Amino acid sequence: DAGITQSPRYKITETGRQVTLMCHQTWSHSYMFWYRQDLGHGLRLIYYSAAADITDKGEVPDGYVVSRSKTENFPLTLESATRSQTSVYFCATLGISGYYEQYFGPGTRLTVT
Amino acid sequence: GENVEQHPSTLSVQEGDSAVIKCTYSDSASNYFPWYKQELGKRPQLIIDIRSNVGEKKDQRIAVTLNKTAKHFSLHITETQPEDSAVYFCAASLINDYKLSFGAGTTVTVRA
Numbered sequence: 001d002a003g004i005t006q007s008p009r010y011k012i013t014e015t016g017r018q019v020t021l022m023c024h025q026t027w028s029h030s031y032m033f034w035y036r037q038d039l040g041h042g043l044r045l046i047y048y049s050a051a052a053d054i055t056d057k058g059e060v061p062d063g064y065v066v067s068r069s070k071t072e073n074f075p076l077t078l079e080s081a082t083r084s085q086t087s088v089y090f091c092a093t094l095g096i097s098g099y100y101e102q103y104f105g106p107g108t109r110l111t112v113t
Numbered sequence: 114g115e116n117v118e119q120h121p122s123t124l125s126v127q128e129g130d131s132a133v134i135k136c137t138y139s140d141s142a143s144n145y146f147p148w149y150k151q152e153l154g155k156r157p158q159l160i161i162d163i164r165s166n167v168g169e170k171k172d173q174r175i176a177v178t179l180n181k182t183a184k185h186f187s188l189h190i191t192e193t194q195p196e197d198s199a200v201y202f203c204a205a206s207l208i209n210d211y212k213l214s215f216g217a218g219t220t221v222t223v224r225a
Binding site for chain 2: 031033040041042043044045048058059090094100101102104105106107
């Protein structure tokens with residue numbers, strides 16, 4: 001589990017502020033994902049990346065920006081935070097080895113006031 | 114896109130009894146169906162998965178069944194124990210697409 005970390009673990013910010021959530025993996029897995037978890041909705045995919053410099057939208061990308069300049073890092077930025085973005089954010093990785101388990105990070109609890 | 118519905122949303126069982134969670138999916142092309150378990154305050158972790166070329170898969174007290182015709186799959190937990198108390202999520206995707214669509218989750222409580 002220590003192979004994937006997220007920071008910060010908890011964050012409180014104000015509406016309109018820019019916030020960046022960090023995700024770092026030590027496995028060199030090709031794929032990385034960002035999900036948000038809200039009660040009643042399960043986990044919803046925000047963005048994903050198949051490799052460095054390759055990113056694509058998921059189910060709920062509006063209001064978020066991602067980048068992936070290095071294989072091990074996949075930051076998620078909320079350009080102008082809104083209250084509806086209050087959620088728990090999980091980063092996950094997937095290695096292409098014929099085994100499809102996604103490994104989740106510990107999560108970041110974000111509150112937008 | 115894929116839509117996954119999960120039922121029930123909460124499930125309370127007596128220790129030692131069985132628990133069954135059911136999911137339906139909308140995209141007939143989906144061919145990979147994992148189940149994740151999330152304990153309170155923890156990250157989701159894969160407990161079992163099934164591919165569409167298999168109808169049933171077992172791992173100790175956990176089993177998953179898949180009905181492709183009806184587009185539904187189920188998680189069965191036998192001889193439930195207190196440590197089975199958690200939120201369980203089903204998901205679906207195309208196996209080489211890797212984008213999982215999750216159900217809303219089932220909170221399972223095992224009563225001692």
